[in-house]
Amino acid sequence: MSNSIRKWIFVLIVPLVVIGVIGSAGGSAGHGVALQSANVNLSDKASLQRGAKYYANYCMGCHSLKFSRYNRMAEDIGLNASNGFTDDQVTTFLKENLIFTRDENGKQVKTGSLMTTAYSAKAAEKAFGTSVPDLSLVGRSRGSDWIYSYLKSFYLDDSRPMGVNNTVFKDVGMPHVLAGLQGYQTLVHHEDKDGHHVAPTLTMSKPGTLSAAEYDVVVHDLTNFLAYVSEPAQLSRKMYGILTLLFLLVFFGFAYALSKEYWKDIH
Numbered sequence: 001m002s003n004s005i006r007k008w009i010f011v012l013i014v015p016l017v018v019i020g021v022i023g024s025a026g027g028s029a030g031h032g033v034a035l036q037s038a039n040v041n042l043s044d045k046a047s048l049q050r051g052a053k054y055y056a057n058y059c060m061g062c063h064s065l066k067f068s069r070y071n072r073m074a075e076d077i078g079l080n081a082s083n084g085f086t087d088d089q090v091t092t093f094l095k096e097n098l099i100f101t102r103d104e105n106g107k108q109v110k111t112g113s114l115m116t117t118a119y120s121a122k123a124a125e126k127a128f129g130t131s132v133p134d135l136s137l138v139g140r141s142r143g144s145d146w147i148y149s150y151l152k153s154f155y156l157d158d159s160r161p162m163g164v165n166n167t168v169f170k171d172v173g174m175p176h177v178l179a180g181l182q183g184y185q186t187l188v189h190h191e192d193k194d195g196h197h198v199a200p201t202l203t204m205s206k207p208g209t210l211s212a213a214e215y216d217v218v219v220h221d222l223t224n225f226l227a228y229v230s231e232p233a234q235l236s237r238k239m240y241g242i243l244t245l246l247f248l249l250v251f252f253g254f255a256y257a258l259s260k261e262y263w264k265d266i267h
């Protein structure tokens with residue numbers, strides 16, 4: 001094999017190996033508990049819209065999304081002119097379904113406001129013994145599968161201040177805010193035939209208003225929404241990636257045809 005061919009193989013193979021190693025290291029960063037797959041799908045606009053509604057109703061009271069604005073979020077999740085919504089309809093929808101925050105004069109905040117909460121860090125510290133984190137980036141810091149599994153893993157625990165604990169987030173300070181929908185689960189310990197402890201499981205002890213399958217959809221929608229919030233540019237970035245690859249493919253065709261044309265008389 002000539003030296004120059006070896007050099008080219010090296011130049012092509014090394015980056016692929018490096019990318020492979022980095023990719024697999026990122027994917028296997030576990031947290032002890034097996035996580036369930038959230039199956040995030042950002043092109044499912046109906047799911048994002050339901051997720052935004054659940055978020056406003058069940059989470060915004062405590063968790064802000066301080067880098068997002070209501071009107072931009074509405075546009076991104078499909079409440080826009082290309083889906084047949086007029087500006088007035090979007091404003092009405094936002095005011096009736098998503099904006100529960102009020103300013104210091106008690107007036108509902110404007111649709112162009114940042115999605116902050118009125119909950120102060122001090123009040124949170126007092127109520128929960130810990131700060132209430134902003135969830136703008138949680139989709140990236142914890143990952144979608146973590147959020148999905150976390151919201152499904154609260155269980156009754158009298159020893160905790162909120163009366164609940166969580167198998168994914170041990171000794172969590174957050175109450176089980178979706179208990180009305182999911183119900184309350186109990187932790188069941190198991191032993192194998194040699195008397196060794198094996199992973200505990202959760203069983204439903206006080207059902208909520210939803211079935212397990214319906215609750216999964218709610219949690220999926222919330223996770224989908226938080227995945228979008230953590231990187232709004234994902235929506236367009238993936239499309240640009242595909243367009244770029246298509247362009248390269250077409251360009252390759254032209255370059256190949258041109259190269260054949262140039263060399264056709266040389267033998």
Ligand code: HEC
Pocket residue numbers: 054055058059060061062063128130131132133135138141142147150151171172173174175177178222
């Ligand atoms: C009553 C206040 C309250 C509400 C409402 C609430 N949370 Fe929380 N949440 C907390 C507190 C407090 C923590 C911090 C827990 C800790 O550090 O122990 C937390 C932590 C979290 C975390 C982990 C963040 C991290 O990276 O550590 C996620 C994810 C989360 N909440 C999601 C939600 C979602 C989704 C909702 C709505 C369904 C919600 N929360 C509603 C109080 C709340």
